[in-house]
Amino acid sequence: MEKTLGFSNFLTQVDPVGMSVLILLLALSVASWYLIITKSISNTIASRRAKAFLKHFWRIDSVPQLKAEIGAMTENHAFVQLAKTALTSTANSQRHGLEKLATAGDTNELLTRSLRNSLDQEAARIEYGLTIIASAGSSAPYIGLFGTVWGIYHALIQIGLSGQGTLDKVAGPVGEALIMTALGLAVAIPAVLAYNAFIRRNRLWMAQLDDFAHDLYTIMTTGSKSSEENNQKAPAPVTSQHAQTAESSSTPVGITHGERQH
Template sequence: MEKSLGFSNFLTQLDGVGISVLVLLLTLSVASWYLILTKGISNFLANRHAEAFLKRFWGAGSLQEVNSTLHEGSGDNAFAQLAHLALEAAADSEKHGLQKLAAAGGASEFITRVLRNGLDQEATRVENGLTVIASAGSAAPYIGLFGTVWGIYHALVQIGLSGQGTLDKVAGPVGEALIMTALGLAVAIPAVLAYNTFVRRNRIWLARLDAFAHDLFVLIAVGAKNNSSAGDERQLRVVAPAMNPAIAPNERRS
């Protein structure tokens, strides 16, 4: 009796619609679990690499040292890639000035756009795959419910044809039909939990990245200002003696 009401018997009772529902649930389950595992491992490694890079970044003596570290191949995380983009934009703006259309608004605006584009690209990357997980979490219960309703319909048809509505005749078909609901919930619950976890992680991750982008902009802007001030001071030291008539020629030559 137990064998006749087992899962294998349930599979043998499925028609084309039931098999389609079962295959769809299995596909959603495989896809969601694949994304859950791959994104979980990717997020774990990204956090480790980011912490290591930030420790090196704030321990560096200058932005030039950070830039040399990035060129050595340590840009394996979003923070390092954002720093690379910002430093490349600053160097490009210093080299070409306002000759390029992208830097027409000034160096500050150019670096701001580069940082914002980097943040947008990272936001797009971390959200990749969440649509599938969210779809599995929201649609799987309804797909399982549809399979249950379809199974109950066939059970009632069989009961009507046999003319026997006793409990032993109803329990088996209805119980087998309810397996679809259990399968739908088994697919949906992990997907919903994983989706909420990933959304929270992405929100915190992007907030940290946005704060780091602000720090990068301040460091680059202050560095450019200091370089400009140093250049103006050197220029004043050269020009001032030539413009001061109180200084003797011999003193000017010295």
């Protein structure tokens, strides 16, 4: 009876080293797909909540109403947390006065630091899991290639011991060993695509948060939500350290994004 070749036969013939490579590729695949699915779902939900929040936020007419409604919100996404941070920092500085802030700067500087810290925390949060996805995308092809090389070596040793070195005896085991390379690519390609997509999404997300932080800074320092007044009175925006670029030494606290357009 002719011997059946394929993945099932490869599994029965694989040695402990090859099995270890298979298990490692499987673990990388499971971990990367888990992160891809969960992060995609959480990013979609966060974007929808942020869109609804911003739509509601810009319908609020006054700062007192803003304080009342933001304080009553139980949502926990980044935009709400940023707004609560701005309100809390402003309220604390007004409650305790500037005497206790003498070593740290005035109210505006306190607000700037608080918003920047909140942005940095969000930047760290959204980067969770990306290291594993990047590791899977970069290392899986090499792990699969190692499995292929080891499988070919193992197959050639067995063929040499059997004394049957014809092409039909060599092609089967060598072809089966190439399955490792295919598995490595199957793990790496989705991970690389997902990593690039998440990086782009995170960059856009942080840009939106930077813009919102600028708006909050303007509202808290001028007490106005008027676009015309904001353009005239708004100081430099608050920007996370992850998004900062080189500016001249005369740039105020925070890094500007250029002309604000409302």
